[in-house]
Structure formats: C-alpha cells, structure tokens
Amino acid sequence: xxxxxxxxxxxxxxxxxxxxxxxxxxxxxxxxxxxxxxxxxxxxxxxxxxxxxxxxxxxxxxxxxxxxxxxxxxxxxxxxxxxxxxxxxxxxxxxxxxxxxxxxxxxxxxxxxx
Amino acid sequence: xxxxxxxxxxxxxxxxxxxxxxxxxxxxxxxxxxxxxxxxxxxxxxxxxxxxxxxxxxxxxxxxxxxxxxxxxxxxxxxxxxxxxxxxxxxxxxxxxxxxxxxxxxxxxxxxxx
Numbered sequence: 001x002x003x004x005x006x007x008x009x010x011x012x013x014x015x016x017x018x019x020x021x022x023x024x025x026x027x028x029x030x031x032x033x034x035x036x037x038x039x040x041x042x043x044x045x046x047x048x049x050x051x052x053x054x055x056x057x058x059x060x061x062x063x064x065x066x067x068x069x070x071x072x073x074x075x076x077x078x079x080x081x082x083x084x085x086x087x088x089x090x091x092x093x094x095x096x097x098x099x100x101x102x103x104x105x106x107x108x109x110x111x112x113x114x
Numbered sequence: 115x116x117x118x119x120x121x122x123x124x125x126x127x128x129x130x131x132x133x134x135x136x137x138x139x140x141x142x143x144x145x146x147x148x149x150x151x152x153x154x155x156x157x158x159x160x161x162x163x164x165x166x167x168x169x170x171x172x173x174x175x176x177x178x179x180x181x182x183x184x185x186x187x188x189x190x191x192x193x194x195x196x197x198x199x200x201x202x203x204x205x206x207x208x209x210x211x212x213x214x215x216x217x218x219x220x221x222x223x224x225x226x227x228x
Contacts, residue, residue, distance in 0.1 A: 003158070042118070042205050042218025043159075056215065089157065103216075105159035 002026065004106035006092050012112045018080040021109045025073070025094030031055075033103060034067055034077050035091040043091055049075065050097075079111075087113045118208050120219035127196045128227050134181075135191045135222045137206030143167075145211035148182065148189045153203040153221070162204070165189065167211075193224075201226045 005024040013019050025032050030051050035043035046065065047057040051072040060067070064083070069075040079086055089108040095101040117140045127133035139148070150162040165173045165182050172180050177197075181190045193200055206219040 040220065042207070042220050043216075044218070045215055058215075091157075091159065093159070102161050102164075103159075108157045 004092055004094055004104055006106035006109055008109055009107060010110050012114065013082055014114050015084055016081040018078065019082055019111060020076050020078045021090050023075045023092030023106060026104055028096070029094035030097055031095045032069055032075050033093040034075070035093065037089045037091055082113045084113050087111055118206050118217050118219040120206055120222050122222045124223045124225070126225040126227055129196055129198060131196055132192060132194045133196055133224065135204050135224070137189045137191070137219055139187050139189065139208045141187065141208065143210055147209045149207040150180070150191045151205045151207060153205060163191065196226050198226050198228060200224060
C-alpha cells in the first residue's frame with residue numbers, strides 16, 4: 001500500500017513570501033494531521049482534519065497559516081507571509097480514524113525561510 | 115498542559131547490546147496513551163510501540179519493550195540486541211484519552227556502534 005505522499009520535499013523562500021505544501025494521505029484514511037517540526041524539537045500538531053472538517057487547529061497561527069482538505073482526501077497547508085521562524089520540517093500524517101489509531105507519517109517538507 | 119521530557123539528547127550503544135531511552139511526562143489525567151516513535155534519517159516517522167495507561171502490563175514488540183511506571187510518570191524504551199538499523203531519533207509522545215493532541219518530547223538521537 002502506498003504511504004503518505006508530500007511535496008515538495010524541500011523549499012527555500014525569502015521572508016514575506018508565500019508557500020504551499022501538499023499532502024496525499026493513505027487511501028481510506030479519514031484523519032489527516034499537519035505537524036511542524038523545528039530543528040531540535042519534537043513535532044507540534046498544527047491542524048487535524050476528520051474527512052474534510054477541522055477537528056483541532058488550536059495551535060495553528062491563523063494570521064499566516066491556513067489549511068484545507070477539500071473532498072476529504074488531499075490537503076494543502078499554506079503560509080502567507082512567511083517569517084524566519086517558520087523554518088522547519090512540515091510533516092503530514094494520516095490515520096484510519098482519529099483517536100489512538102496509528103498515525104502514518106509522510107517524508108516531510110523542509111522549509112527554509114531566508 | 116501536558117509536557118513530555120526526554121532528558122537524553124544523544125545515546126549510543128554497541129551493536130547487539132541493550133540500551134534504554136528515558137521519557138517522563140506530566141499529566142493530571144488518569145487515562146492516556148504513550149508512544150515511542152522512530153525517525154530515521156529519511157525523516158519518515160514510524161510507530162515503535164504503544165502503551166495504554168490503564169494496562170499494567172508493559173508493552174513489548176519483538177526487541178522493543180517499555181518500562182511503564184505510572185506513579186512515577188515514567189515511560190522508558192528498552193531496545194535489546196541493538197542493530198545498525200535502530201540508529202535514529204526516538205520520540206516519546208503522550209495523548210490524552212479524550213482530545214486529539216499528541217505531545218512529543220524533544221527526541222533522543224541513538225547511534226549504534228558496529
């Protein structure tokens with residue numbers, strides 16, 4: 001079975017620019033997560049979707065970050081405008097349902113903001 | 115807020131030997147779940163082992179086992195017969211019985227010496 005796909009794998013932008021990341025979860029997985037992993041830290045949940053609805057976005061900086069999951073499958077995470085402190089790896093994960101179902105992670109997108 | 119602490123930023127072990135990675139957490143909840151994730155250099159996170167707090171028996175998955183001390187809020191991971199492929203970052207994670215947030219520690223980088 002195919003894993004979680006993410007693109008691009010790497011992105012370098014200048015501050016104040018916009019950037020978007022794409023995630024395709026494992027087929028049939030209802031729950032999708034976006035995490036931010038800053039170097040030297042563990043992943044921090046930004047947003048969780050159940051199908052196409054938002055379950056938790058309490059740690060998403062909504063003034064600059066947005067995410068959507070149209071049709072309950074693919075998802076995009078956008079940063080507009082980017083700041084230096086947004087440099088991190090952005091991980092997407094999916095699970096069959098939510099709760100304590102095992103999360104399957106994608107390879108991540110490494111963002112560098114100059 | 116829940117916090118997860120991994121006090122060992124780096125650990126090393128000789129191939130075929132045993133190593134224990136430490137994790138402590140802070141919570142006022144009685145029901146919750148604990149996880150160990152492995153993140154190899156390719157960056158794809160993989161679930162290693164899971165423990166339900168209501169279970170007294172320590173979880174075991176082949177060469178991986180945990181020492182769960184609920185009263186002490188300690189959740190260590192023991193890797194027996196270490197293999198070169200075990201080299202990775204290991205993250206301890208906590209999740210409440212209800213709610214969606216996973217809380218990750220800062221990770222322990224494990225090196226396996228041939």
